[in-house]
Amino acid sequence: MTISRMLLAWLATSALVPATALAQSYAIPHEELGAVGHVAKIDPEFYWPGANYDPQVPSPKSVLGYQLGEAITPHAGILRYFEALAAYAPDRMKIFDYGRSWQGRRLIYATIGSPDKIANLAAIQADAQKLADPRKLGPGEAEAIIARHPAIVWLAYSVHGDEIGPAESALQLAYHLLAARGDPRLEAIRANTLVVIVPIQNPDGRERFINSNLSGMGLRANADSASAERDQPWPGGRSNHMMFDLNRDWFALTQPETRGHTDAVLKFYPVVMVDSHEMGSDRSFFFPPEAQPINPNVTSEQMALKALLGQNNGRWFDHFGLTYFTREDYDLFYPGYGDGWPTTQGTISMTFEQGSARGLVARRSDGTSFTFADTVRSQFIAVMSTLETASRERGRFVRSFYDFRRSAIAEGRSEPIKSYILPAQKDQASTDKLAAVLTRQGIDIGRATTSFSACGRTFAPGSYVISAAQPTKRLIRNLLEPDTAMDPKFVAEQQRRRRAGLGDEIYDVTGWSLPLLYNVETVGCTLDPVVTTVRADPTMIQPGKVTGSEAKAAFVLASGSAATSRFMARALAEGLVVRAMEGGFTLEGRAFPAGSLVINRGENGPDVAEKVANLAAATGAVVSGFDSSWVTQGPSLGSDKAVKLRDPRIALAWDSPADRNSAGATRYVLERKFAVPVTPVRVSRLARLPLNQYDVLILPDGEGNYAASLGEAGIRNLRNFVQNGGVLISLGSATSFLADPDIDLIGLRREQATLTEAEAKGRPGEAKAKPGSDGVAGINIPDEAAYRQVIAEPTREPTDLDGAILRGSTDPDHWLTAGLAPRLHMMVTGNQVFRPVTADVGANVVRFDGPDELRVSGIVWDDLRQQLAYKPAVSVQPRGRGYVVAFTIDPTYRGMADGLDSLMMNAIYFSAARASPIR
Structure with missing residues (x-):
């Protein structure tokens, strides 16, 4: 019997079985456990030459059975090593739990510092809280705190489960800080900083990746990207258990991992924060300064300090002969990232991105290879450089944080909008939840105990009042303003790129206003209302x-x-x-x-x-x-x-070609927001599964071809399901599948891009080709404009939308939209535009508004704005005894579009009630 050494190492850490016992069981010499998959053993000095580690401090190999970089350490092994260090040096390291993952795994952070700092953590946290709210400081108190306060550096690793190197680097960092005796920087780092390490933010995703990697492991580690160990099956290891990208959840706060993490950050208010990631294997290493666009609420001092940190990183990377890049790809616009959200709080926060091995070894497209150990080393070097800079510039970083919070208060008092009011309204539950989400992010919110007048209108008791004159003013502006302005020069350049066929350089969504996504009214006032309030309750659901x-x-x-x-x-x-x-x-x-x-x-x-x-x-x-x-x-x-109404039995298409984010968000909305059980069914089974055991089948937004995955038998099964009384619901691109003329399960038809005025005038005249000619007909191209027409695609897809909030209107007379607000706000991404169903076939129950009212938040290119106007967002069509409900958008987007939740529930429950299934 044979077993890979990597598997043995994993078993030793995950099952907490002594490595020697495993070695004896499989007749493999114990000393070979460190050499996994025939990757060469790693010299400890590989990470930091001359470190001269104290042999009394537990090393990774003494606890885990292998040197870091020789195996991928599972979550249990990470915990075990951190606990070993904390047990050895309790005066210099403490471990704290900040929550549990969906699958029940512990989420921890560790504080590492000099004995006096660990002994006085409570006092350090108290000082951080005071600096975070300058309104509560007495004369001279701020300067006294700045003089004594350490630079709290928060280091968060592996928010994506298949980004494996950062978490391993966290182990090396903790060991280095406690054991290294040959690094001259450590004395200053211990004196001037308090280091907080979150070794792994997404343990569920990491375990999923490790399991798939181990299941594909062969005789030796395989660098081929097509090898089973590096080819992750759906849904991959990136997301958490609920299939959410945790790096986009920082202000939405839908996931327990994020809620616990933000709570922990707000206890310490770090002045520097690193969110360590990995990217494609062909890339080197990214650290700030970031690319354009930059969020307008980021200050010039924050950007200067980011540059300072980046320059020091660059010096160390040059010293070790490592390549890197800055100011490309990764911007600082969306505040929902692990670097964007802390930045809005005043922290100097950065994303590190390392080219990933996605296993023990990777081969780049140029034929060169690198190892997992290489990625661990690069992350470690970058973080040590960050600690060096934070230590050297301790006072500047601490003062920068204090000045950010203090200036935010001053801006809130001087700018035109002095406060925001969330009026008590019909959907009070959504208003209460929005206030709770904002409160959990450190924003001061008061709930009015009486009615009051402000801004020319009267507000009922239960309305929420948010003053802009508070330390979180820049976060408030980001989350409550309808739109966050993007640099006009950058937008103009993206327009030029689009016209040149180069595509835009926008990385993520451009609109994210929470009141819009919740469909909750917000009133911006030019004064602070005078009304008695109580502090808003952070509980998401208030008792009815x-x-x-x-x-x-x-x-x-x-x-x-x-x-x-x-x-x-x-x-x-x-x-x-x-x-x-x-x-x-x-x-x-x-x-x-x-x-x-x-x-x-x-x-x-x-x-x-x-x-x-x-x-x-x-x-x-x-x-x-x-x-x-x-x-x-x-x-x-x-x-x-x-x-x-009936309690419907709901099936959700699972696995490829369903998009994991959409499938996960749909399941989250139904199961976690509304306690509605869902049966995930793999798409490959839909061809032969008796679908009459379900009332509703949901097809999530897709990342592949539903028609090819289902085949003729699957398509026939779906058609019979609806004909016999089932409800078929499609989200986003899954609607393209149903609307395909060859499928024809919904009367919508997807459109190509509309012609511009210039295109509508036609191309330059063509002469007729002579019979028998071997060439094409001749044309005259008089100028560059005509040349552009000649090379233009004869047909093309509509312009791609990176993510913006658009306005739509509901049909007041249709049962599916009964009781919903007359206008809804929808997050729209992609480039799908559909021609409406005709009245004899079905109903377009939610449609986009006209071109001048359509855009509410974010970047929407003019050609798409014109083409999307009055097009359907939701259509419903009866077929046989059942219904097809087609969303051209994804109403469950990132689980944060609460304003569309009731629309989704109506589509399920009201449709199922009107269907007549054959039992």
Whole structure:
């Protein structure tokens, strides 16, 4: 029996089995455990020559059984090594838990510093909190703190699970800081800094990667990118368990890993922060300064300090003969990254990107190879350089943080918008959640206890007030303003590049305003309202309640609230009979909109009141009780327009070609926001699976070809599923599959790009080719404009949208959009534009607004703005006994588009209620 040495090393750390016992079991000499996959053993001095490590300090090899870089250390091994160091040097290192991953793995950070700093961590944190809020400092107190406060350097590793080198580098760094005796910089680093290490931000993704890597491991480590050990099966190791990219979740706060991490950062308020990543194998190493565009809320001092750190990194990389690049690809515009969000808090935060081995060894396209150990070393060198700079410039970094927070307060007092108000409104649950998300990021928010007047209008109790004159003012502007301005020169250059066929250089989304994504009204005021407030509650779901009478006849919930949708799902799961009203109605003088829910006493058991009260408290829903069911206007509670809902059985297409982010976000929205169970079904099984066991099948946004993956049998199965009463829902690019004329499951048709005015005039005239001519017909090209016309593609895709928030209108008369706001804000990416379904075929229940009202936030190129106007965002079409609901957008985008959650729930529940499945 044979087994790879890498597998033995992994078993030794993950199962916590002594390496010697494993070696004896498989008759492999113990000393060979360090040499994995025939990669040469690594000299400890490979990482930092002349370090002269103290032999009393536990080394990685003494704990893990191999030298760093010879094997990929699993999460359990990382914890084990950090615990070994903390046990050896408790006066210099402490470990803290900041949460658990979805799969229950510990999330930790370790503080490393001189004995006096570790003994006085509480005092250091208290000083950091004071610097973070200059409003609370007395005269001279700031200078005293700046004089004594260490430069807190926060080092976060491997937020993407298949970016394996950074976490390994964290082990080397911790060992070096505690054991090295030959590094002259360490005395100053220990004196001037407090180092905080988050060794791994995404343990679930890392374990997924290690498992796939080990399962493909052969006789020796294989550098071929096509080898099984380096070819990650869907969904890959990048994302967490819920398939989220954690590096884009910093202000959305949808994932437990991010929520715990941001909470921990706000306890220390570091002055320097590094988020260590990996990138494609053909690339070298990136560190700041960043590329354009730069977020306008970043200060010039922050950019100067980033340059200072980068220059020192460059000197050390030159010293070791390592290549790198700056000011390319990685910008500083979107504040949802692990470097962007801390930057808005005043931290000098940076992304490091190392070309990844994605295994133990990688071959670049030029034929050269490098090892996993090489990547560990580069990350280690870059971080040691960062610590050196932070130590040398301790006072400047600490003062920069304090000045950032202090100047933010001053700007908030002097700029035109002095405060923001989130009015108490119909969807109060979403407003409450938005306030909670903002509060969790250190923003001071007050909830009004009385009504008040401001900015020319009156606001009800429960409205939220956010003053701009606070230390988080720049974060507030980023998250609450409808639009964040991008440098006009940069935008103009992107326009030029597009016209030249070069594509733009925008890295990620360009619009992200949280009130827009939540579909929550925000009012910017030129003054601070005078009103008594209490501090906003950071709880995401506030308890709901039952109001009115004893409800001898019925309970009613107004539609249009996320809380109502949560209640609906939970109530149906618990067996209550729930009806949705197709039209608005008036009961005991109160008007309720279409889509409102009714729970009739006579259709439910004797404990219905208790169940309703418990559900209201758990979901945040506001329920009204009525002693009479006599409706004075609109449909009666027992009419055919009071549609009985069912608890649908939902299947979600899983695995390729589904996009992992869309599949994960869809599952997250349903299961975690609304407690709706979902059955993930691999696309490869849909061809032969009896789909009649489900009521709803969701196809997420795709990254491949659904038609090819399903084949004729799969397509036929989908068609039969709908014909026999199923509901088929497509998101984003999956709609292109359904709209393909050869598939024709929805009457939408995808469009090519529209012609520009110049293109519409036609190309230069062509002479007719003579019969038998071997050449093409001749043309005259009189000028460069004509030349551009000649080389233009005869047909092309619409302009690609990097990510912007667009406005759309809902159909007030259709049951699918019943009760929703008349206008919605939608995150739109990609280049899919569809011709609407005709009225005889289906309904376009949400459409984009006109060209002048369409864009709300972000960069939308003019040609796409014109073409998208009045095009469908959601269409529904009956087919046989079932329905097809096609979203041309992805309403579950990154799990943060809360304003579209009720639309998604309507598509599932209201469609399923109207279908007539064959049982």
